[in-house]
Amino acid sequence: MAFEGLADRLQSTIKKITGKGKVSEQDVKEMTREVRLALLEADVNFKVVKQLIARIKERAIGQEVMESLTPGQQVIKVVKDELTQLMGGEQSKIAVADRSPTVIMMVGLQGAGKTTTTGKLANHLRKKHNRNPLLVACDVYRPAAIKQLETLGTQLDMPVFSMGTKANPVDIAHKAIEQAKEDHRDYVIIDTAGRLHVDENLMDELQSIKNDVKPDEIFLVVDSMTGQDAVNVAESFNEQLDITGVVLTKLDGDTRGGAALSIKSVTDKPIKFAGMGEKLDQLEAFHPERMASRILGMGDVLSLIEKAQTNVDEKQAKELEEKMRTMSFTFDDFLEQMGQVKQMGPLDELMDMIPGAGKMKGLKNAQFDEKQLGQVEAIIQSMTKKERQEPSIINGSRRKRIAKGSGTSVAQVNRLLKQFNEMKKMMKQMTNMQKGKKGKGGFNFPFM
Template sequence: MAFEGLSDRLQNTIKKITGKGKVSEQDVKEMTREVRLALLEADVNFKVVKSLINRIKERAVGAEVMESLTPGQQVIKIVKEELSDLMGGDQSKIAVADRPPTVIMMVGLQGAGKTTTTGKLANHLRKNHNRTPLLAACDVYRPAAVDQLETLGKQLDLPVYSQGTEANPVDIATEAVKQAKAEHQDYVIVDTAGRLHIDEALMNELTDIKAAIKPDEVFLVVDAMTGQDAVNVAEHFNEQLDITGVVLTKLDGDTRGGAALSIKSVTGKPIKFAGMGEKLDELEPFHPDRMASRILGMGDVLTLIEKAQTSVDEQQAKELEEKMRTASFTFDDFLEQMGQVRKMGPLDELLDMIPGANKMKGLKNAQIDEKQLSHIEAIVQSMTKKERQEPGLINAGRKKRIAKGSGTTVAQVNRLLKQFNEMKKMMKQMTGSQKGKKGKGMNFPFM
């Protein structure tokens, strides 16, 4: 996850103060010193850190902590609120024009992931807001940029307006908006040219496009992994183009995360979206409060619920609940559930969203190997229909056949069968079939 190093350091620092019945000024001083070092190491802008630490100190030695029944918890609440405010406080929603189409102009340096983000944003608007976007290919300089956008359009089954690489980008953008009006499309997302570095010619062209199409949003796409450079780029683009928001890409990478924590303070413009992976559905609206929770190890239940709502079939969920209640859960159901959970994204990311998961025995620093999950699927798929319905039929000979068919070992087959039985027992206990008995903890198979 993004912020991993920062997150670990902040959680360790805060843990020392959590359970304290009394919090002295010295405790606050030591904690804020550690928080300050952690933020600077994460490449957060020095002025931003200084002002954040001053606000935390001021509040943490004030009446709201000293007179609280749980001062340690109150200090953490203050750190979370200040981190959230630093990143913008409330979520900043995407604009909607009074008369369609809403025009979004995508800008940024080459290599930040602008064209892919254009596709992801279009997909997000269609999938989550039921909108009809048109993509406009205005990057006529980078080799294959137009082809890349057209390929994304085909993959997503979305229209792309293009005039090839010989036309003027200002004309392309203007005509795209005209076409969207004529065809009653809700949004036009204009993919503009980037450069390897900021130059006058690039800025002039972007200024001309902006003047011609009068966009409702100007989104700057920046690579979170470039740290402080991302903040400098944001500052420069904002001065020239008066951007309306930032989209951070590669926030799932092993990044120090300083960009996300500094951009709002430095530019005054909100982070609107975050790219959380390479797939075309891995773009999330940026919620500062949820991100602050994740950084401090408090989880992010709301995002987890939203992911579940878009990935899990409601009817199937009801049927599954009934099967759990009656303990008639089979390997077929298990396979179906695995598929639904995997649709929600990488499991280690989902674990980050569960409050306290990083402190649970066996889950702390759990390396969830997606290959191992594929082994489990292969084992279940190597069973006959009858065996999936009645695992009790699987004797030694059948285990050998299943292991051979799935490219695994008999020991792995045995382990999965044992864990499946434990899981069914636990379901019975959870649904009250065996009241009074304590359920065993379930490990992820093969971990």
């Protein structure tokens, strides 16, 4: 999970200072020492750490904190502000050319996920911005790269421009843009060749493509799990190509976060997107402030709402609200809701977006285990259609049959039935409270 190690360490560090009614200079020194160690362990560039700690210390022992009524909370605000600035300050939006098409060059080393990210970016532009991209296969040295991009194009139902492995990459890119104009495509995304390391031949070719097509964006794709190596690669590409932004892949698997926290300071180029999984819809615009909030355990409600709005059918949500209000909510509806929540991503990641929920994950009674959700699904699917519609008919013998069919115990079946009844009552109360408060177009979030 992204930043897990760093987040745990920072949250335990700042917890010591949060509730203090008075913060001394010694308190600040102790906190910044812990923060420095946490960042270095997360593989953040040591020069970046030094500068960040100096800024935090300067602000934390300044008037804005010492004269505050809640100095502990002010210190946390300082840390959050500085982490946000470290990652770029505010979201850097994707370019839109004055005259269509907007041209994006994807560059990077082999193995970073460049071709897959090209497909993800095209999918993001279509779904989030209602654009019509053209994918361009310019990696002529690795036949599998062309085939991979064409496969992605088929999956996305999106055109891929290719001239095979014999053509010159500059010619391919040039003709692709002409084709995009003819077909009224508003974005051209060029998947260029990579190497196992930065070399002169690679850079010469990329420079030639850049000079010919004059891209509006040059996105460097780097594997965030390589930590400081990713930062070094970004620095090399930026020096020679003057990139416009970075796309971090595998951020969901990077428990340290050193690349995400170092790249902006080292290259002075923003992180534009982050890959949060292998699926083609798991590419997110990078929001520095939201990421800083997640790292410090403050949640990320805006991203959570965006995920919900993307994955939830509005008509279904309104039907569900009516069922809640009339107490006609069934186990079939419950299963449907579980499916929608699962589409939004791993449960741990969703919990990180809810303010304060991170603190609950360590508690024995907190049930955020994906395995337990699977058991709940198995229990419901072992019920007959009538039992799912009318749980009140589930007597002792039926409970034994359901437990056997789902590979669970009667106690687990009993617990689910009890929780389901309590949840129905709670939902009715909540929807009655909300009734009349919400205007048209209100949004129902699909948590069980």
